[in-house]
Amino acid sequence: MFGVSALITFRKQAQDQLSDYVRGVIWSSNGKYLAAISAAGEAVLWKEAESPQRVRLDLLTAGDFSCDCLGFSANSQFLAVGGQAGKVWVWDVLQDVPKLVLEQVYPSVWIDHLAWHPVEERVAIATHRQVQIWDLQHQKQTATLEFESSSVLDLAWHPAGEYLAVSGHGGVKIWDLQTPEMPLLLFEVPGASLTCRWSADGQYLASGNLDRTLSVLAWEKPPPWLMQGFPGKVSHITWADGAALLAAACVDGITVWRREGGNWNSHVLTEHQGFVNAIAFQPQTQLLASGGEDQRVLLWKGAKKVNQTLKGLSAGVACLAWHPLGHYLVGGGMDGQLMIWCMDTPSKGFG
Numbered sequence: 001m002f003g004v005s006a007l008i009t010f011r012k013q014a015q016d017q018l019s020d021y022v023r024g025v026i027w028s029s030n031g032k033y034l035a036a037i038s039a040a041g042e043a044v045l046w047k048e049a050e051s052p053q054r055v056r057l058d059l060l061t062a063g064d065f066s067c068d069c070l071g072f073s074a075n076s077q078f079l080a081v082g083g084q085a086g087k088v089w090v091w092d093v094l095q096d097v098p099k100l101v102l103e104q105v106y107p108s109v110w111i112d113h114l115a116w117h118p119v120e121e122r123v124a125i126a127t128h129r130q131v132q133i134w135d136l137q138h139q140k141q142t143a144t145l146e147f148e149s150s151s152v153l154d155l156a157w158h159p160a161g162e163y164l165a166v167s168g169h170g171g172v173k174i175w176d177l178q179t180p181e182m183p184l185l186l187f188e189v190p191g192a193s194l195t196c197r198w199s200a201d202g203q204y205l206a207s208g209n210l211d212r213t214l215s216v217l218a219w220e221k222p223p224p225w226l227m228q229g230f231p232g233k234v235s236h237i238t239w240a241d242g243a244a245l246l247a248a249a250c251v252d253g254i255t256v257w258r259r260e261g262g263n264w265n266s267h268v269l270t271e272h273q274g275f276v277n278a279i280a281f282q283p284q285t286q287l288l289a290s291g292g293e294d295q296r297v298l299l300w301k302g303a304k305k306v307n308q309t310l311k312g313l314s315a316g317v318a319c320l321a322w323h324p325l326g327h328y329l330v331g332g333g334m335d336g337q338l339m340i341w342c343m344d345t346p347s348k349g350f351g
Contacts, residue, residue: 200242
């Protein structure tokens with residue numbers, strides 16, 4: 001994707017401000033839209049997001065309840081937001097003025113996880129001990145998945161869209177949506193699975209666990225691997241595209257695992273001076289971005305050594321998101337600040 005000989009760096013392009021802690025940021029798959037939510041209940045959309053003249057639209061303003069999860073549909077048409085108020089809002093963002101097409105209320109339920117199907121206009125919404133599947137094209141609920149053993153702690157669709165992985169107490173339950181009555185498989189882990197992520201090729205499923213471990217399942221090839229020795233719970237994991245390369249953040253360190261010669265080998269990245277709150281691989285590369293309480297975003301070349309340090313989020317980094325082509329990186333701050341960096345090279349600027 002990017003030339004291996006070029007020294008790729010990033011420079012600040014723009015900044016913006018929300019009222020409180022940025023709970024999430026995300027780009028649409030076509031790169032034309034950028035969205036962010038805050039602990040104050042704000043939901044903001046930027047149109048023409050690839051341009052320095054991007055246009056901000058405030059979908060929800062600050063209120064008494066936080067917004068805690070968001071996502072774009074695979075075709076970039078719909079933006080869904082959920083939060084503490086027990087509501088899920090879905091807007092059609094292709095309209096000149098985004099149109100609210102769904103507002104679903106779940107009394108006394110904190111909505112903090114949702115995930116769009118990677119191909120279709122379907123969204124999975126965690127509602128306490130259940131997951132509801134909504135079909136936006138037909139404006140109806142099509143399935144209810146019963147997790148039962150605990151509240152749902154994370155959701156992840158298989159890249160091909162065939163399966164949905166659901167984290168919670170006891171492990172990760174995996175459903176085939178053709179048979180929603182019972183999970184297809186229970187990927188058992190010690191204690192509780194806090195987060196789950198599929199590798200880009202769908203061959204591996206990773207689970208970050210409450211008991212200071214990381215579990216990795218080779219799909220259809222059990223048993224799983226169990227990685228131990230973390231100093232705390234593992235609540236942030238991310239895969240690189242095109243490689244069996246996985247990063248897991250825990251406390252102030254990042255452990256990188258790589259599948260080589262039939263074994264998983266690891267090394268630890270220790271440059272951060274405070275809790276790491278966000279990690280993300282640049283699409284189609286092994287450049288890892290990490291951010292945390294020390295107010296820095298570190299870019300790790302090959303997920304091994306720091307290539308660049310990005311500053312500007314003075315209260316600490318809460319979340320990160322890459323543009324789908326990797327040309328832009330957006331960071332959300334613990335005080336509501338937003339920063340956009342764009343790719344640059346010594347010979348030619350970008351953006």
